[in-house]
Structures are given as C-alpha cells and as structure tokens.
Amino acid sequence: MRKINYLVVHCTATQPNAEIKNIQNYWRKNLGWKSPGYHYVIKADGEIVPLLSIDKVSNGVANWNSQIINISYIGGIDKNGNPKDTRTAEQKASILKLLKDLKKQFPNAKIQGHRDFPKVAKACPSFDAKKEYKTI
Template identity: 65%
Template sequence: MRSIKYLVLHCTATPQNTTIESIKNYWKNTLGWKSPGYHFMIKADGEVVNTLPIEQISNGVAGYNTPSIHISYIGGVDQNEKPIDNRTDAQKASQIKLLKELRKKFPNAEIKGHRDFPKVNKACPSFDVKAWLKSINF
C-alpha cells in the first residue's frame, strides 16, 4: 500500500447533475489521462462511487498524487460556472463518513482542499476545507 499523507477534497466544477461517466470520458478523451482524477466521487444524493482503487495513483493534484487519496463531490459551480459551495446535505454527510473511514486507515493523513496546495490557482473545492472541518468538529 502507498504511504498516504493527504486526503484531498475536490469539486468537479460541473453542474450537480453531471454523470460520472461523462466526467471520466472528459478525463480520458479530452485530457488524455490514463487514470481518473479522483478515487471517490459523491453524487448529489450522497452516493459515494469508487472510481479508482486507493492503492492506485490518480490525477488529483499535480505533484502530490503519489501520497494522496482524492475525493470529489459533483458540483462546485453555479449556472455561470462561478465557484460556489453547492454541496447538498447528503454530499456533506457522505464526505464526513468517508473521511472518518479513511482516517481510521490513515490516521496521520492531513485533510486538505485542492486549492490549499502550492502553485494551485483554482477555487476547488469551492469551500474552505479547514474552516468546514472546524465547524463540524472533525
């Protein structure tokens, strides 16, 4: 098993009704990626879909993928494609549950947002991860 230093939260920066299949097709056909961008994607109804085994490396944050597990919720932008925290209550609950499960396996892993890494110039995951974690007493 890889040594995991980070549990990274993302948004897909798509409408909340975007299908996982269309996101995977974008990665493969538009970006030319061989592996998915995230290990887990969370649908608007809270369903968690494992898109890549955690033993494998995904394409979540350039330069930080080897020690990371990537988790994304579907959404993160408004109708004008501006960043917005539009997570549903179900998505938030699923994030918390998944993070707790992963912290049991990787107790020293730091939870960060994509935008919290050096040289990242994007709003992803469209919310302040540290403030959110404090607000839920995680």
C-alpha cells in the same frame, strides 16, 4: 500500500447534475488521462462511487498524487461557471463519513482542499475544507 499524507477534497467543477461517465470521458478524451481524477466521487444523492482503488494513484493534484487520496463531490460551480459550494446535505454527510473512515486508516493524513496546495490557482472545492474538517 502507498504512504498517504493527504486526504484531499475536490469538486468536479461541473453542474450538480453532471454524470460520472461524462466526467470520466472528459478525463480520457480531453486530458488524455489513463487513471481517474479521483478515488471517490459523491453524487448529489450522497451515493459514494469508488472510481479507483486507494492503492493506486489518481490525477487530483499535479505533482502530489502519489501521497493523496482524492475525493470529489459532483458540482462546485454556479450556472455561470463561477465557484460555488453546491454540496447537498447528502453530499456533506457522505464526505464526512468517508473522511472519518479514511482518517481511521490513515490517522496522520492531513485533510485539505485542492486549493490548499502550493501553486494551485483554483477555488476547488469551492469551500474551506481545512476549516470544515479540522476536527476529524
């Protein structure tokens, strides 16, 4: 198993109704990625969709991925494309449950947002994940 130092929360930077297959197509066709951007994606209804086994490396945070489990909710922008916390109550509950489960497996892993890494100039996940999940 990989050494996991971070559990990282992302947003897809799409509208909340975006479909996972379209996000995956973007990764493959536009970015040329062979692996998904996240290990898990949380749909608006709270469904947690695994995209990649956690023993594999996903593409969430450049230069850090070998030590990360990447989790994303679908959404994160407003109608004009500006950063906005668009999480539904169901997404919030699912992210919390998933982080608690992963923290049991990786008790020393830090929980933070994509934006909390050095040299990241993104608002992702469009809320302060460090603050919100500091008690996990």
